[in-house]
Amino acid sequence: MSSLKDLAQECGVSVATVSKALNGQPDISEATRARVREAARRMGYVPNMAARSMKTNRTYNIGVLFVDEQQSGLAHEYFSAVLDSFKVRVEQLGYDITFINRNLGGRTMTYLEHCHYRGVDGAVIACVDFNDPQVIELVNSDVPVVTIDHVFNNRMAVLSDNVMGLSALVRTAYAQGHRRIAFIHGERTAVTENRLAGFYKSCDELGLEVPDAYVREGIYHDAARCAQETKALLALPQRPTCIIFPDDFSAMGGYNAIQQAGLHIPQDISVMGYDGIYLSRVMSPKLVTYQQNTMMLGRTAADKLVQMVEHPRVTLAEQLLVTGKLLDGSSVGRPPQI
Template structure:
């Protein structure tokens, strides 16, 4: 089996230089790094993970805590895309990925216990109940952590600009003349929902739009059935809205079906908009106006923040990075039919 000594001999450099080159140290030139890595590939050198862990006190393994209320798992387009980006950028830095759960063998464990059992160097936490005592325990342990769309005090986080996202959607509707705009939002306890509601009310206030309480209806993220029921409630109002914002693109399917069942046309009779910018929004008919979240940037930022905490613990700051998205103009909104 090839060793570091074999690489050093092939390159005519010291074992220490080979070790530094393979681990990406800055005091080794890029040319030497490439020479060493090419030699390693040619002789079939594979680093021993156990030996590397003993030497560096790191396992090069990152935990992923991902649980959503709808139990949709990796079929959840937004979080699947964020985690895919996170995975690719983490792997590019030499890290592997392990999903965190409650199981150690056949026994139940807390999230923190499972992290310690798996020996992860740090954790990304996404789409979960952040008020869960086990999540709070993990967040305030000595394990590096980055959360997605939630901020714990003095902990790193990556945040989609949810306030600006809804604001942009309202701006688009207001520019077309809509004044009766309803909003079907996700779970009340979610920080994402709270920020989107703030964005909605701010945008309406900026355009001089009064929002009746009946126009704000709770629902569940990524739940077409719940969104359909909320849409039916809005359509039954004595003065129904001329435009509806849905919680997300997937939920919008239920809302759109309900509108059509009532014999209404989109956007002639009522305008609709989604959120996320998933593929589904772009293949709907009519194409959905929505706000695309930058999942690539969110995943990359999460990997960078987490690895910085792991590799440079003395200089890393618990930053909260805000990532903006973009408005996608479809054919589901038009001037109000008054």
């Protein structure tokens, strides 16, 4: 494996010049920088991370805390897309990632202990029980942290604009003539609270009354539970004409329950989802849904976390909202005359 000294000899410059060229220092000419980098590529030079860590006092390793209660793991399309975008960006910035957990080779440790054991420079937290004492311990520790879709006091957070998302769905249904709109939401989380706020706020602004029976608690990414809640809505004396589901995957349960009841989408009842995953584009009829900007969520979280690691004194804790967009489909139509 080539060293800095080998590169210096190849290019006829000093080791210091090679180091500056590879690290993008401004006091090196563009021609020299290009010559050094071309030689590094040709000779297969790889930076010595141990030496780099000693010089910068960083490990260039970022922790990822991701716990999916539904056990779908990285098959969870929404969060896997966010984390993939995060991974791509931190790698572009010169960092590796390590998944943080409570077990290592049969040994139990806290999330914070695992972060210290791996020596991560910072951590991103997504899809966990944010009330878990171990999560709170990590957030309040010396480890720089960015949370996704949850806000801790005076901590960096990147958030999908869930209030706007539900507002867009409600207003789209209203524009089609729907006045009886139901919402099956996920379990009680910060995301759910924001979506409920967006739902009720939009309904109030549009002058819609929302019976308590129209708002039901499902479970994110659980089609079977949402099928049960759909059946309960269909059994009401005056059923809704449009149902908003907690996510696109759960909407499949709603589709099945509606079909089993002998009803048709959207002729008898309209359906809307949330997330905008690939599945929503191949469902029949194609699902009207609100697509979250997973690429921007992951990239923003990566940029902000690396800023906290590299410039801790000048990086302020922020709550950054990322907007998505409504995806058209054929699952929403004019309400039936019932």
